[in-house]
Amino acid sequence: MSSRLVVRQSGTVSTPSTSVRAPRAARGLHALRSALGAVALAGLLSGCTGPDPLTPLEDGDAPQADADRQAHRLELVLENLELRYAVSDTSNPPHLLAPFVPAEQAALALTEQLALGNQAQAYVSAHAAYLDDELAGTDRPDDVDVVVDDVTVLGSAAGDPVARVSVVTTYGFDDAPSTTTTTEYAISWSSRSVTADGSPASSPGDDEVDDPGAVRLEAVYPLYEDGGRPALDSGEGTGSASNAVHDYLRAVTYGSSRDVDALEGSIRTSDELREVLKEELAASPRYTPVEIPAARAGNEHVLYVVPATGAQALRLDVTLTDAGPTVVPRL
Structure with a gap:
């Protein structure tokens, strides 16, 4: 998180009566800048807009059963967050979160029971804060139902498989019609067995919740498209x-x-x-x-x-x- 102050030097220092040549190194730097400026101008004229804000997924495959297990883990995460931070009725508390755990502690609480990578833990904190923010001062739903509707393996990112997960969330109200939303997520998971705290497991397990040999849910992202291909935010460019x-x-x-x-x-x-x-x-x-x-x-x-x-x-x-x-x- 830093800014840059760039001081430019010209290749010639001029006075009213004379023109003094700058040192050869400065002249070389001036020539290099001129060349780079020409390249930049050519890029603008050709329609170049800088770094691509989206990164298409790489080719890759994974067993559908693995994707389904990780989608179920996402479903558990979202369900527990909704029950804790969205629903007004406390008679049906989340079974993986304490009734009054604050949003900033939700990730720690869920990671103790689910195998979550660093980004997935950050996502838990963000989603908990989002529900807290969005529903503060509003009529909260009396019930919520979170269901994974579809799971499709799309490819890979940074060597880990990626799947699209469609999640349907239905809010129930005692005095108003229910509302339903459908959201698409991109999830990735590790290809190695780990324990719940992220350390390597001694032997692979069957990836059930609370299994110490579970494959870790690494990340939860929004899903984009780039030229018809599934893609993720690259973190670069003005469109990111x-x-x-x-x-x-x-x-x-x-x-x-x-x-x-x-x-x-x-x-x-x-x-x-x-x-x-x-x-x-x-x-x-x-x-x-x-x-x-x-x-x-x-x-x-x-x-x-x-x-x-x-x-x-x-x-x-x-x-x-x-x-x-x-x-x-x-x-």
């Missing part, structure tokens, strides 16, 4: 929601007010709020940006910055447009 978050946090931490203004667009935070945010980032410099698939609406994305320290996750609303991203923090 997670890259917009990184840019914003760098601007807050190391940039100027003008840098932050440029990313916030027309909705500006106060100097006081920015100072608070800067202090929080200084206290937790390591973090994971996590997007909530269920919250995506067109070009609008909801991401949470999950600190490695276990502190409360920070919500950032990101809108991606042709003119560039805008980022709005919600503290």
Whole structure:
């Protein structure tokens, strides 16, 4: 999270009466910059727009049974989070979460019982915070039903298999009609056996919940398409929601007010709020940006910055447009 100040040198230093040649190294640097500038201009004229914000999945395959088991694990995670942080009726508490565990402790509580990788743990924290934020001050549902509707192996990412999981969530209300939403997730899992704390298992198990030899659910992502192929957020380029978050946090931490203004667009935070945010980032410099698939609406994305320290996750609303991203923090 740093900014760069670039100071340019010209190849010639001029005075009113003379022209003094710069050293050969400076002339070489000037020539190199001129060449790079020409390449950049050629890229713009040819329609090049910088790094691709999406990374298509690599070819790969995995047994459908493995994908189904990990989809069931995701279902358990989502069901327990919904029962704890969304539903008003406490007569049907989640069986993997204590009734009053706060959102920032949900990942630790679930990891003790399910084999979750680092990103999957961050996703648990983000989703718990999202439910807390979205339903605060509203009429909460009286019941919830979370069901995996479809599971399809798509390929691989970073050597791990990836599957698309369609999840149907139905909220029930005593005094109103029920509501149903369907969300697609991309999940990946490790190809090696691990224990619940992430260390290698001595022997493979059957991957049932609470089995110490279970294959680990590594990550939970939103699923995108790139040219008709399934893809994930690359974390690069102006069309990447997670890259917009990184840019914003760098601007807050190391940039100027003008840098932050440029990313916030027309909705500006106060100097006081920015100072608070800067202090929080200084206290937790390591973090994971996590997007909530269920919250995506067109070009609008909801991401949470999950600190490695276990502190409360920070919500950032990101809108991606042709003119560039805008980022709005919600503290």
